Amino acid sequence: MRELERLRPLMKELPADIRAAQVQAEKREILSFEIQDGAVKGAEYSSVTELFVSAGGGFYYTQKLEEDPEEMLAKAAGLARYSNSGGAGPMVKGSRLKTDCGQIPKTEELKAAAAALEKAIREGIPGSKPALRMTRTKETRGLINSLDTDICCENIRLEAELEMAETDGEIPCFLNCGFSARSLKELTAKPFLRRIRQWRENRLPSGTLDAGRYRTLLDGEVVTNILATAWQMFTGANYRNGATPYAGDLSCGAADGKQVFSPCLTIEDLPFMERSGYGCAVDCEGTPACALTVAFEGRLTGLLHTLETASEMGQTPCGCAGRKALLSGNIHTQIQAIPRNFCIRPGKCTEKELLDELQDGIYVFESYDVFHSINIASGEFHIPCKAILVENGQKKRSAEGITINGNLKELFAHVTACGNGLFVRPMDLLKSYAVAAPSLLVSEIAFTGSQG
Numbered sequence: 001m002r003e004l005e006r007l008r009p010l011m012k013e014l015p016a017d018i019r020a021a022q023v024q025a026e027k028r029e030i031l032s033f034e035i036q037d038g039a040v041k042g043a044e045y046s047s048v049t050e051l052f053v054s055a056g057g058g059f060y061y062t063q064k065l066e067e068d069p070e071e072m073l074a075k076a077a078g079l080a081r082y083s084n085s086g087g088a089g090p091m092v093k094g095s096r097l098k099t100d101c102g103q104i105p106k107t108e109e110l111k112a113a114a115a116a117l118e119k120a121i122r123e124g125i126p127g128s129k130p131a132l133r134m135t136r137t138k139e140t141r142g143l144i145n146s147l148d149t150d151i152c153c154e155n156i157r158l159e160a161e162l163e164m165a166e167t168d169g170e171i172p173c174f175l176n177c178g179f180s181a182r183s184l185k186e187l188t189a190k191p192f193l194r195r196i197r198q199w200r201e202n203r204l205p206s207g208t209l210d211a212g213r214y215r216t217l218l219d220g221e222v223v224t225n226i227l228a229t230a231w232q233m234f235t236g237a238n239y240r241n242g243a244t245p246y247a248g249d250l251s252c253g254a255a256d257g258k259q260v261f262s263p264c265l266t267i268e269d270l271p272f273m274e275r276s277g278y279g280c281a282v283d284c285e286g287t288p289a290c291a292l293t294v295a296f297e298g299r300l301t302g303l304l305h306t307l308e309t310a311s312e313m314g315q316t317p318c319g320c321a322g323r324k325a326l327l328s329g330n331i332h333t334q335i336q337a338i339p340r341n342f343c344i345r346p347g348k349c350t351e352k353e354l355l356d357e358l359q360d361g362i363y364v365f366e367s368y369d370v371f372h373s374i375n376i377a378s379g380e381f382h383i384p385c386k387a388i389l390v391e392n393g394q395k396k397r398s399a400e401g402i403t404i405n406g407n408l409k410e411l412f413a414h415v416t417a418c419g420n421g422l423f424v425r426p427m428d429l430l431k432s433y434a435v436a437a438p439s440l441l442v443s444e445i446a447f448t449g450s451q452g
Contacts, residue, residue, distance in 0.1 A: 001025055001142030001152045003049050007069045011146045014055075015070070018077055021055040022091050022145035024284055031107065032135040035118045040111050052284070052323075054091075056080050090307035092286035093147040099281045101138065101156035105184055110136055110158075113184045117160060120189035125196050128164060135159045137277075137431075143286045151286050157277030159426070160187050164196065168203055175199045180277035180426060180434070191275075202365050204388060207397035211449035215361035216404070216442045217354055220423030222367045222385065223437035227342055228427060230408055231435065232376045234267075234294050235337040236309030245379035245409040249300045257299040262415035266345040267295040269304060271319060273341040276424050278434040282319060284335060289319030294342075304337035324432040343436035347418025354419055354441050356393040362447065363388045363395065364404065379408040387447075403448040417441040 003025045014021055026049070033043040053060040056077030105113070114134035121130050136158055143151040161178035177195045181187045233244040251257020261267075271289030272279040281289055285307050292302050303315065310317040322338030355363070366386040373383045382405050388395045419439035426434050 001027075001140060003027065003051070003065055004142050004144050007072070008144055010069050010073060011144050014146055015073065018056045018073060020091065020146050021053070021073055021076070022143065022147075022149075022286075023054070023072075024052045024141070024143040024286075026050045026052075026284070027138075027140040029138045030135060031110070032133060033111065033114070034131060034133050035111075035114050036129070036131045037122075038115055038119060040115065043107065090285070090311060091145050091147055092149050092307070095149045095151060095286050095288070097151045097153060097282055097288060099153045101154040101182075104138065104156055105136060105158070109184070110134060113187070114160070117187060117189055117192075121162065121192050121196075124189055124193045128166075128196065130192075130196075131163045133161045133163075135161070139280065141280060141282060141284070143282070143284075145286070149286050151282055153281040155277075155280050156182060158182065158184060158187055159277060160192075162192055164199075166200075173199075173203060178426070179275065179424065181275060182272075182277050186275065198365075201395070202388060202398070204395060204398045207389060207399055209362070209387070209389065209399040209402055209447060209450045211447060213444045213446050215358060216445040217358045217361065217363045217390070218440045218442060219363070219365040220419060220421060220437050220439045221425070222364050223344065223440055224423050224425035224435045225367045226374070226381075226383070226408070227344070227435040227437055228425065229374045229376070231269075231304070231339050231342045233379065233408070234300075234303055236303045236305040236313055236315065237337060238376065239303055240309060240312065243377040245377075245407065246300055250303065251299045251301055257301070259298045260300050260409065261295050261298040261412045263298040264347060264415050264418050265295055265412060266293070266297055268293055268343055268345060269318070269320065269339050270341045270343065273343065273424075273434070273436065275422065276341050276434045276436065278426065278431075279340045280319075283317075283321040284323055285317075285321040287317045287319045287321060289340065292318040292320065304339060306335055306337050309337065322432065324430050339433045339435070341424075341434050341436060343422070343424075344418065344438060344440075346420050346422050346438040349417050349419050349441075351419060351421070351439065352393075354417060354439055355390060355395070357417060357441060358390055359393055361390050362399075362445075363390050367404075374408065379410075381406060381408055381411075399450045401450045405446045405448065411442060411445065414443045415440050416443050 029047045034041040053076040055073045058076045058080030060076035118132045139155045159180040164175040238244045249260045269292040304320040305317045306321040364387045368384045374381045424436040
């Protein structure tokens with residue numbers, strides 16, 4: 001990676017007072033534009049490169065690529081007094097890995113594909129006026145260290161995000177949804193059309209809901225909204241510190257391990273996944289990425305690790321170290337476990353089969369503010385949502401201003417069936433990882449009441 005070339009000689013001959021050093025570069029290039037009624041609006045391009053320097057137990061962050069290499073190492077070492085690592089920290093040794101993202105769609109090719117996609121959506125939903133934003137993101141990650149490691153990996157992500165506005169009588173309704181992929185041929189109108197039709201079908205007359213416990217179907221979008229926060233219950237650091245309701249439940253893959261989830265649930269974290277443009281062949285510590293089974297048929301079998309927590313717990317790291325996990329509170333140089341594509345494996349039930357099995361109950365299709373509604377340490381949740389009352393397997397009326405309440409450990413233990421679809425959702429704003437889930441049928445969830 002070109003941005004690391006000036007620092008490479010120093011990795012072979014460090015200053016006398018520095019025993020080990022490592023430098024990582026992350027570059028993100030983004031091209032985006034909007035298209036509506038076949039017309040393309042102005043394109044926007046940005047490029048940011050960040051350098052993360054570790055030396056003598058200290059860490060230094062900069063975007064000043066012209067900065068003197070020796071001064072960078074000296075600044076990192078000088079900041080060791082403020083570090084909690086107590087040393088240089090774990091580093092990969094002698095690793096060699098180079099990948100590229102293959103053919104990158106050019107601007108005109110991207111515009112043509114976006115125009116075709118927007119047209120297919122308009123024609124598929126007569127009378128609709130979608131606004132589409134197409135984004136091409138190229139991410140490059142490079143890492144060199146004094147232990148003879150030299151890594152450079154690229155990833156391309158293509159995202160199409162749709163916005164629509166309609167009115168029901170005098171009530172405005174808004175839809176925002178998006179899908180990502182690693183190639184243009186994977187971005188089709190089909191998932192957008194399905195999502196728009198579902199959005200329209202769920203706009204039913206409003207009714208009331210009495211407080212109580214109900215058999216519940218959680219839409220895949222709602223489940224991903226939960227997973228966007230809940231993945232933190234499965235990090236090595238939180239498990240070690242007891243800051244998760246699953247502390248002590250790790251079965252290490254043993255067939256007779258403790259059953260803590262429903263047998264319906266298998267949870268994975270994948271470096272790459274179909275219908276998702278998220279992922280990378282290596283994490284920010286230089287660990288090659290591989291698939292991780294977090295839970296297998298109801299047993300907790302794995303955790304998201306950094307090199308540090310993996311070493312402490314005698315586990316194998318799977319390339320889950322990152323720096324940008326949450327919306328706020330991130331320190332640039334702070335390394336923590338972070339998912340790539342955190343997903344619940346789909347089942348075999350269609351939506352109709354799930355509704356038939358639900359019979360009389362509640363279908364929750366929209367939820368809000370999950371980042372402030374889930375306690376990661378205890379699993380307790382109080383999630384505002386919007387739902388539909390189902391009678392004899394048929395959607396009857398909607399209910400707003402309600403809340404689902406309980407504990408995620410209990411909820412995941414009482415799943416009775418999984419849908420065969422998979423809703424994929426990127427991490428809001430930061431777009432550093434994705435979560436994915438099918439719809440889940442749960443035997444019982446507590447609801448607050450609502451007024452019509």
